[in-house]
Amino acid sequence: MRHGARVVFPPGWWGFTLRTWAALLLSLLVAFWTQIESPASAAVTVMLLAQPLRGQALSKAFYRVVGTLIGGVVALCLISMFGQERQILLGGCAIWMAICAYVGTLRRGFRAYGALLSGYVVALIAIAHIDAPQNAFHVTIARVSTVMIGVASIATVALLSGTPHVWPRLVRGLQKVAAEARHETHLALDDTTPTLTSLETIALSSTVFSLAHQVHDTRTELTKGRLRAKGAQVCLIGMVTALSCCRSLLFLMRHATINPAVMALTRSDIHAPSGTDRTTIMTDLLDRLPADTPRLTRADAWRLERTASLIASRHSSRKGLNTLLKAAPLGKVKAMSQFAFHPDRVAAFINAIRVLFCFSVAAALFIGSGQPNASTALSQCAMLLCLGVTQPNSATFGRGILVGTPLGIITAGITSFLILPHTSTVPSMAIIMLLQVTISCLLIMNPATAAMGSHYAPFFFVFLGLNNHHDYNFLSFVDRNTFYLCAAGITAFFLIKFIPPQPRQTRFRITLSIANELERQFSSRSPAFTPALLSRKYDRLHQLYTLSRTISEASKGKAAWRICERFISLADLTTALARLELDLKTARQYPELAQLAETTQKDMSHMELFSLAEHLSLMAEKMLSQVSSSSKPAYVVAVLCAAGLEEVRFLLQENKSALRHYGIGRRRW
Structure with missing residues (x-):
C-alpha cells in the first residue's frame, strides 16, 4: 500500500x-x-x-x-x-x-x-x-x-x-559510488578476490558516468560554478580510471605470478606522497623496493604501473570532490577536467x-x-x-x-x-x-x-x-x-x-566507433592519450553497457553481454596503445632509452599484429634490462614502458580472435 x-x-x-x-x-x-x-x-x-x-x-x-x-x-x-x-x-x-x-x-x-x-x-x-x-x-x-x-x-x-539543489544530490551520488569503488580498489590491491566481476566493474563505471549529466546543472547553483563543475568532472574521470585499473589488476591476479616483494609493496595500505601523478608515485614505489628484490619481471612492472595509476586516480578523484565541495584549486589535476562525449x-x-x-x-x-x-x-x-x-x-x-x-x-x-x-x-x-x-x-x-x-x-x-x-x-x-x-x-x-532508434542499431554504431578508433591506433592516426580520450571511451562504454542491458532484457539471452565484454576489452586495448605511445615518446627524451624506444615505436606501427604480441615481450625485457644502467628518471620511464608493452601484449593475445572476427587491423595481418 x-x-x-x-x-x-x-x-x-x-x-x-x-x-x-x-x-x-x-x-x-x-x-x-x-x-x-x-x-x-x-x-x-x-x-x-x-x-x-x-x-x-x-x-x-x-x-x-x-x-x-x-x-x-x-x-x-x-x-x-x-x-x-x-x-x-x-x-x-x-x-x-x-x-x-x-x-x-x-x-x-x-x-x-x-x-x-x-x-x-x-x-x-x-x-x-x-x-x-x-x-x-x-x-x-x-x-x-x-x-x-x-x-x-x-x-x-x-x-x-x-x-x-542539484549539487548535494550529485555529491551524495559521487560519495556513494566512491565508497564502493574504494572498496573494490582495496580488494584489488590486496590481491583478494574482488566482489565484482569485470563486467560488474563496468556496471559500476556506468553508474559513475551516468552522474555526468548533473555536472553542468550545478554551475547555475554555486559560486565559482565553472570551477566546481570541473572538479566534479575530474572526480568522475578519476573514479572510472581507478575502476579500469581494477580490471587490469584482476587480469593480473588470474594470469600472472607477481614477485612477493612487489606484492607486499603494492598493498592497499600504501602511503603515497600527496598531490602526485603516476610518474611520481611510480618513482616512490621503486625507491621503496627492498635492495634484495629480484629483477623486475614484465608482470611486476605492469602491477607497479597499474598500482601507481590507481593511486593517482584516487587522488585526483578526492581532489575533484574537494573542489566541488569547497571550490579549492584543482592544481595539477586540472588537465583531467577535459571532458568529451561520444x-x-x-x-x-x-x-x-x-x-x-x-x-x-x-x-x-x-x-x-x-x-x-x-x-x-x-x-x-x-x-x-x-x-x-x-x-x-x-x-x-x-x-x-x-x-x-x-x-x-x-x-x-x-x-x-x-x-x-x-x-x-x-x-x-x-x-x-x-x-x-x-x-x-x-x-x-x-x-x-x-x-x-x-x-x-x-x-x-x-x-x-x-x-x-x-x-x-x-x-x-x-x-x-x-x-x-x-x-x-x-x-x-x-x-x-519512421526510422525510430533501435537499441541494436545504436549498439552497432558504438561498437563500430570502438573498432574504428582501434583501427586508427594501429595506423598511428589516433588522438593522443588525454583525459578527453578517456572520457569519450567511458561514455561509449556507458552507452554500450546500457544498450546491452536493454537488449539482454528483450532477448532473454547472454549474447549481448558477451559482445559487451569483447568490445570493452577492445576499448581497453585502444587506451593501452595510446598510453604506451605517450610513454615511448617520453622515453625518447633520454639518451639511454632513445634508440630502443624509437625501434619499439617503429615495430608497434609496422609489424604484423599477431607476430607483434610475441615481439612485445622481448621489447619489454630489453626495456627492463636497461634499468640497471639508467638514471633514476630514465629508470622509472623504462619500467612504465615495459608495463605498457606487457599490457598491450596481454590484450592483443586476449583479443586475437575478436580482431580476426571483426576484421580489425586487417592491413597488418
Missing part, C-alpha cells in the same frame, strides 16, 4: 507542485497585466521549464532564452528574404529544423534542448504567420516577451523558494533526415488543405517533431503524444465550458490552476507517465486557448483542437514508425 502511494505520489511531489503553481500564477498575472499577445505562451514556458531541482530549472531556462533568441533572429531573416515565396520559406524552415535536430542530437542535457528550441521557434513565428509576413517582427517581440516572462517567473520562484553523427544525420522528411509531408498535408488553422497545426507538428526526434526512445514519446493530446483537449474543454464561466475572481482561477498543475506534476514525475505528462502539462494552455479575452465559442474550440489533434497524430505516427 505504501509502495503504491510512493509510485503515484513520488517524494517531493507536493513542493514541486506548489513551486510550479506559484511560477505559473506569477507568469499569468504579469502577462495579463501587460496585456501581452498570447499570455498562454508564458504559461507554456513555465510548464516546459518545470523541473524538481533548482539547477535543472535555471539551466533549462537559460538555454530556452538562448534558443528563443537564435530562433527569432533566423525566423525574421527567413521571412524578410522569402516572405512572398511559400515553398522556399517552408523549405528554409525545414532545413533549419533539420540542422537544429542534427546539433541537438550531438549535444547533451539542456544544451540539446536549446538547439532544438531554436529550430521549432522558427516554425512558431515564420509558419504560424505565413499568410501575414508583415506581422513577423511584432510576433517575434511578443513571443520573446512571453518567454522572458515565463523564464523570469521560474527563476524568481526557484531562487526565493526552498527549491532543492558524438553519434550517424544518429544525428538520421534524426535530421527524419525531421526534414516528416515536416515536408506535414507541410504538404496542412498547407495544401488551405484551412485557416492549418499553419498553426503545422507549427505544433514542427514543435513535437523537434522535441521527440532526439529522444532515446522516440516511439515512447510518440505514444505519450497520442495519449497526452486527447487528454489535454478533453481537460481543456471541461475547464473552458464547465468551470471558467463560473469563475470570476483571481483566487478561484488560482485554485483551478492548482488542480491542473497537480495533475501535470504527478504525470511528469512518474516515469511511466512522463512522456504523456511532458506533452499534457504545457500544451493544456494551448488547447484551452487562454487569452486576454477568452473565447467561449464551442465551434471555434473544436475547429482549433481538431487541427492540434491531427498534428499530434501525424507526428506520433512518424516518431513511432
Whole structure:
C-alpha cells in the first residue's frame, strides 16, 4: 500500500507542485497585466521549464532564452528574404529544423534542448504567420516577451523558494559510488578476490558516468560554478580510471605470478606522497623496493604501473570532490577536467533526415488543405517533431503524444465550458490552476507517465486557448483542437514508425566507433592519450553497457553481454596503445632509452599484429634490462614502458580472435 502511494505520489511531489503553481500564477498575472499577445505562451514556458531541482530549472531556462533568441533572429531573416515565396520559406524552415535536430542530437542535457528550441521557434513565428509576413517582427517581440516572462517567473520562484539543489544530490551520488569503488580498489590491491566481476566493474563505471549529466546543472547553483563543475568532472574521470585499473589488476591476479616483494609493496595500505601523478608515485614505489628484490619481471612492472595509476586516480578523484565541495584549486589535476562525449553523427544525420522528411509531408498535408488553422497545426507538428526526434526512445514519446493530446483537449474543454464561466475572481482561477498543475506534476514525475505528462502539462494552455479575452465559442474550440489533434497524430505516427532508434542499431554504431578508433591506433592516426580520450571511451562504454542491458532484457539471452565484454576489452586495448605511445615518446627524451624506444615505436606501427604480441615481450625485457644502467628518471620511464608493452601484449593475445572476427587491423595481418 505504501509502495503504491510512493509510485503515484513520488517524494517531493507536493513542493514541486506548489513551486510550479506559484511560477505559473506569477507568469499569468504579469502577462495579463501587460496585456501581452498570447499570455498562454508564458504559461507554456513555465510548464516546459518545470523541473524538481533548482539547477535543472535555471539551466533549462537559460538555454530556452538562448534558443528563443537564435530562433527569432533566423525566423525574421527567413521571412524578410522569402516572405512572398511559400515553398522556399517552408523549405528554409525545414532545413533549419533539420540542422537544429542534427546539433541537438550531438549535444547533451539542456544544451540539446536549446538547439532544438531554436529550430521549432522558427516554425512558431515564420509558419504560424505565413499568410501575414508583415506581422513577423511584432510576433517575434511578443513571443520573446512571453518567454522572458515565463523564464523570469521560474527563476524568481526557484531562487526565493526552498527549491532543492542539484549539487548535494550529485555529491551524495559521487560519495556513494566512491565508497564502493574504494572498496573494490582495496580488494584489488590486496590481491583478494574482488566482489565484482569485470563486467560488474563496468556496471559500476556506468553508474559513475551516468552522474555526468548533473555536472553542468550545478554551475547555475554555486559560486565559482565553472570551477566546481570541473572538479566534479575530474572526480568522475578519476573514479572510472581507478575502476579500469581494477580490471587490469584482476587480469593480473588470474594470469600472472607477481614477485612477493612487489606484492607486499603494492598493498592497499600504501602511503603515497600527496598531490602526485603516476610518474611520481611510480618513482616512490621503486625507491621503496627492498635492495634484495629480484629483477623486475614484465608482470611486476605492469602491477607497479597499474598500482601507481590507481593511486593517482584516487587522488585526483578526492581532489575533484574537494573542489566541488569547497571550490579549492584543482592544481595539477586540472588537465583531467577535459571532458568529451561520444558524438553519434550517424544518429544525428538520421534524426535530421527524419525531421526534414516528416515536416515536408506535414507541410504538404496542412498547407495544401488551405484551412485557416492549418499553419498553426503545422507549427505544433514542427514543435513535437523537434522535441521527440532526439529522444532515446522516440516511439515512447510518440505514444505519450497520442495519449497526452486527447487528454489535454478533453481537460481543456471541461475547464473552458464547465468551470471558467463560473469563475470570476483571481483566487478561484488560482485554485483551478492548482488542480491542473497537480495533475501535470504527478504525470511528469512518474516515469511511466512522463512522456504523456511532458506533452499534457504545457500544451493544456494551448488547447484551452487562454487569452486576454477568452473565447467561449464551442465551434471555434473544436475547429482549433481538431487541427492540434491531427498534428499530434501525424507526428506520433512518424516518431513511432519512421526510422525510430533501435537499441541494436545504436549498439552497432558504438561498437563500430570502438573498432574504428582501434583501427586508427594501429595506423598511428589516433588522438593522443588525454583525459578527453578517456572520457569519450567511458561514455561509449556507458552507452554500450546500457544498450546491452536493454537488449539482454528483450532477448532473454547472454549474447549481448558477451559482445559487451569483447568490445570493452577492445576499448581497453585502444587506451593501452595510446598510453604506451605517450610513454615511448617520453622515453625518447633520454639518451639511454632513445634508440630502443624509437625501434619499439617503429615495430608497434609496422609489424604484423599477431607476430607483434610475441615481439612485445622481448621489447619489454630489453626495456627492463636497461634499468640497471639508467638514471633514476630514465629508470622509472623504462619500467612504465615495459608495463605498457606487457599490457598491450596481454590484450592483443586476449583479443586475437575478436580482431580476426571483426576484421580489425586487417592491413597488418
